[in-house]
Structures are given as C-alpha cells and as structure tokens.
C-alpha cells in the first residue's frame with residue numbers, strides 16, 4: 169500500500185502550497201472553484217518579440233510548440249520564440265481527428281511513431297496538463313484479399329519492431345466493435361482487420377496548450393498574430409525573419425508550418441517535394457456512448473470514433489488538387505458518409521453538426537521530413553500530411569535534437585530531405601495514405 | 605469545390621475532373637544524362653504555390669481529355685483554361 173498520511177488540514181495546506189505556483193491539481197481546482205473560477209492565472213504570457221533569439225520556431229501548432237518545449241527542457245536553450253500567424257493550435261493541430269497509433273510498416277517509421285506513442289503515455293503527467301490521452305485501440309479493416317495480405321504483413325512487421333499488433337478475424341472485429349456491419353453481402357465486406365490496443369485518441373487543443381504553457385514557463389516567447397513574411401539569408405546562412413511585427417534576428421530557424429511549408433520554403437529559396445491539399449472532417453450531434461474504439465478503413469475511406477462529448481468524429485479524404493482554402497469539396501464528404509452508412513447502418517439517422525477542413529502537406533512517400541536543409545541554420549519539419557497529430561511529441565523531441573545539435577537523431581535520420589535525391593524513400597502509403 | 609470550363613465540353617462540376625498537378629514540367633529529353641539532383645527536381649520537387657498556379661486537369665468523367673488551368677489556389681478562382689500544347693494566356 170502507498171504511504172498514507174493522516175488527513176489533516178495542515179498537511180492538505182502544505183500540498184496545496186506546493187501546487188500553488190501555477191500548477192494544476194485538485195487543490196488549485198478547489199481553490200479556484202471557491203472563488204468562482206475568476207482568478208485562474210493566464211497559462212502563457214503574451215510578449216512582444218525581442219530583437220534577437222537563439223532559435224526561432226515558425227508555426228505555433230503542436231509540433232512547433234513541442235519543439236520549443238524540448239529545446240528548452242532537454243537542450244537548455246531558452247532564448248527561443250515561437251512565431252504564429254494566427255492563434256496557437258489554430259492550424260491542423262486543432263482540426264484533426266486526433267487518432268494516435270504507431271502501426272507503420274517500415275523500421276524507420278516504426279521507430280519514429282512508437283517513440284511518439286511512448287511519450288504520449290506519460291504526457292499528461294509530464295506537462296501537468298490533461299491531454300486526455302485515451303488508449304481505446306484502433307482497428308484497421310480489410311475489405312479485399314490484398315488488404316488482408318497487406319495488413320497481415322504489417323502486423324508481423326509491427327511485432328518484429330516491438331509494436332503491439334494483432335490480426336482479427338471478421339468475427340473478432342464484430343466482437344470488438346459490435347455495431348460494424350459484417351454482413352458478407354455488402355459491397356466491400358469486412359474480411360478482418362488489425363488491432364493496436366495501445367493506440368487511441370487525445371484532446372488536440374490540450375496538446376497545444378499544454379506544451380505552450382510548459383514552454384512559456386521555461387522562458388520561451390510565444391508570439392501570436394505575427395506572420396512571417398520573409399526569411400533573410402546572407403549567402404547560405406540564415407540571418408533572421410521579416411514579420412508583421414518587424415525584423416527578428418536569429419541564426420537558427422525551425423519551420424513547422426504544415427500546409428504552408430512550401431510558402432516558407434519559397435521565402436528561403438529552397439525547394440520541397442510537397443503538395444498542400446484540403447483534408448476534411450466532420451462531427452455529428454452528440455449521442456450516448458456507442459463506439460468505444462477507433463475504426464478505420466482505407467479501402468472505402470471512412471473512419472470513425474466518438475468524442476468524450478458524444479459526437480461521432482468522422483474523417484474524410486483529401487481533395488485531389490492543391491488548395492489553401494481550408495474548405496474541401498462536398499463530394500468528398502458524401503463519399504465518406506456513404507461508406508460510413510454501409511459499415512454502420514445504425515448511424516443512418518444521425519445528423520452532422522459541423523464540417524471543416526485543414527491544409528495538409530503531402531509528401532510523395534507519405535512520410536514526413538524532419539531535416540536540415542542546404543541553408544545553414546534552416547531546418548524543416550513538414551510533410552506530415554494527413555497523419556502528423558499522432559507524432560506531435562516525438563516530432564518535437566527529434567526536431568529539437570536536430571536543431572540543437574545540427575545533426576539528426578538516430579530516429580529521424582531516415583526522414584531527411586535528401587532522400588528524394590538518393591532515392592532512399594520511406595514508402596508508407598499502405599499505413600498512411602488515407603488512414604490518419 | 606468549383607466549376608471548371610472544359611475546353612471541349614463546357615462548364616462542369618469539379619468532381620467530374622481529376623487534377624494532374626503542376627503543369628509545364630518537361631519530361632527530360634536525355635534521361636540517361638540526368639544527375640540525381642535533376643531527377644529529384646523532375647520527379648518530386650513542386651512549386652505548390654499559394655496564389656496563381658498553372659496545372660493540368662483531365663475531364664475523367666467526361667471527354668477524358670487533358671488540358672491546362674490557371675487557378676488561384678488561395679481562393680480556388682479559375683483565371684484561364686487552355687489546351688495542351690498552347691501557351692499560357694497569362695504570365
């Protein structure tokens with residue numbers, strides 16, 4: 169048994185004191201409840217940019233904020249700014265369907281995504297911020313023989329890499345998620361599926377806010393409503409950035425701008441292999457708990473989970489063309505809902521409440537880029553496309569390492585920009601293409 | 605979501621078309637002489653412009669012909685449509 173002390177007021181007060189300093193706990197909750205929740209301190213400052221920083225991170229999404237957090241925490245660099253053109257977490261971080269898993273095919277990807285998954289498992293404690301990480305399991309369905317072969321192969325590959333993975337028969341799928349229509353008479357019958365039990369979901373906004381708050385506490389300046397308009401170079405070394413709040417000097421820039429990565433690459437005069445496309449999601453009206461896992465299907469392109477509020481969270485596909493409109497086309501949503509209805513006839517009378525889009529940066533091999541560039545002091549973390557939320561903590565950790573040491577970490581060495589020249593691609597279309 | 609004016613069939617919904625990506629990327633004339641850098645450039649590197657982009661489209665659920673479109677990717681407005689082999693009507 170744990171070491172229980174007698175509950176007396178003095179003892180409670182001493183714990184409360186320890187937790188006072190901006191730390192969230194049951195005690196701070198009680199105290200603030202008693203004063204009508206009017207005295208919570210703001211979670212991060214709102215500073216004006218300094219003239220110069222040691223490192224500037226462009227993009228205040230989850231990946232950018234995590235990068236700043238690990239730069240400060242692990243590499244003791246605290247003269248850092250995160251520059252965000254809108255509000256933090258307002259990009260893809262706040263628009264995704266929050267699926268987290270690590271069942272990718274190749275060794276390099278397994279290393280990368282499982283590194284992130286391991287950090288997720290302790291993230292709420294580490295950040296003292298509840299990111300609501302929920303390991304409810306993720307099923308990937310197979311609808312044809314090729315799916316069955318591919319998914320079984322991936323299950324074996326995952327196991328060899330120490331990633332939990334299991335193959336489920338049609339009956340086992342039905343048992344795990346009873347509302348799936350497993351009739352063999354539908355257009356794309358369920359022939360089985362894989363299950364990763366450690367996989368699940370998290371609260372996307374909380375990830376941005378949790379990293380922001382902890383980074384800010386270590387001295388990182390988070391500067392919102394500040395758009396980067398130019399990247400100044402002197403020869404092959406970066407000098408600083410032009411922003412809507414003026415010029416800011418720095419020798420190291422980490423760009424983490426998701427759908428806008430190419431726009432920033434153009435400012436710096438480098439080329440990237442990306443295409444930016446709208447990707448959509450939608451949620452239904454809230455209902456009672458009906459699906460307690462995440463079910464994805466590549467072949468018919470439909471995936472669904474249920475939020476803690478009770479909404480069905482449904483992910484659709486990307487549009488086929490480049491666009492920065494952050495909307496997406498109606499026919500894409502129709503196709504997804506058609507597939508959802510065939511797999512889950514029980515949802516036929518659900519009403520959809522909201523639909524939105526994000527701009528995802530798609531790489532030719534469906535793997536990300538976490539890399540140095542040919543410009544000294546310029547680093548890019550991009551190409552996460554439709555599936556980077558799951559990698560947020562790992563991506564931040566490895567990008568921070570790359571920036572601090574001017575060398576990649578062993579786990580992101582394969583995800584360099586040069587692979588498009590060497591041909592050493594990390595083809596994850598099977599694991600990543602439509603599934604997120 | 606937008607309407608595309610196919611040079612052969614007229615105005616149709618975008619969902620009838622498939623996008624072939626950036627236009628005017630020339631196939632290498634002497635593939636054997638290309639360096640790895642040039643191959644990377646040809647195969648993978650894209651402008652991915654936010655703004656006026658030149659791109660290829662195919663009327664896949666119609667006449668199945670290829671043609672070019674000038675589109676502003678920041679608002680999906682189409683500025684011009686022109687046939688394969690023609691010069692872009694806009695700079």
Ligand SMILES: Cc1cc2nc3c(=O)[nH]c(=O)nc-3n(C[C@H](O)[C@H](O)[C@H](O)COP(=O)(O)OP(=O)(O)OC[C@H]3O[C@@H](n4cnc5c(N)ncnc54)[C@H](O)[C@@H]3O)c2cc1C
Pocket residue numbers: 226227228229230231232251252253254255256257258259260261262263264265266267268394395396397424425426427428432447448449483524525526527528552553554555556557558559604
């Ligand atoms: C609909 C949808 C569903 C998805 N579902 C999943 C999923 O289930 N699981 C999963 O793992 N992934 C999913 N993803 C992908 C995931 O959301 C992204 O890969 C991930 O969130 C990217 O994080 P980020 O921090 O790199 O980007 P973002 O959160 O987009 O942050 C980039 C930031 O850069 C800022 N920025 C851009 N240009 C500038 C500039 N010039 N100056 C200053 N700031 C700038 C932007 O405003 C933005 O806030 C989904 C994406 C979408 C759109």
Ligand SMILES: [Zn+2]
Pocket residue numbers: 610611612613614663666667668669
């Ligand atoms: Zn036509």
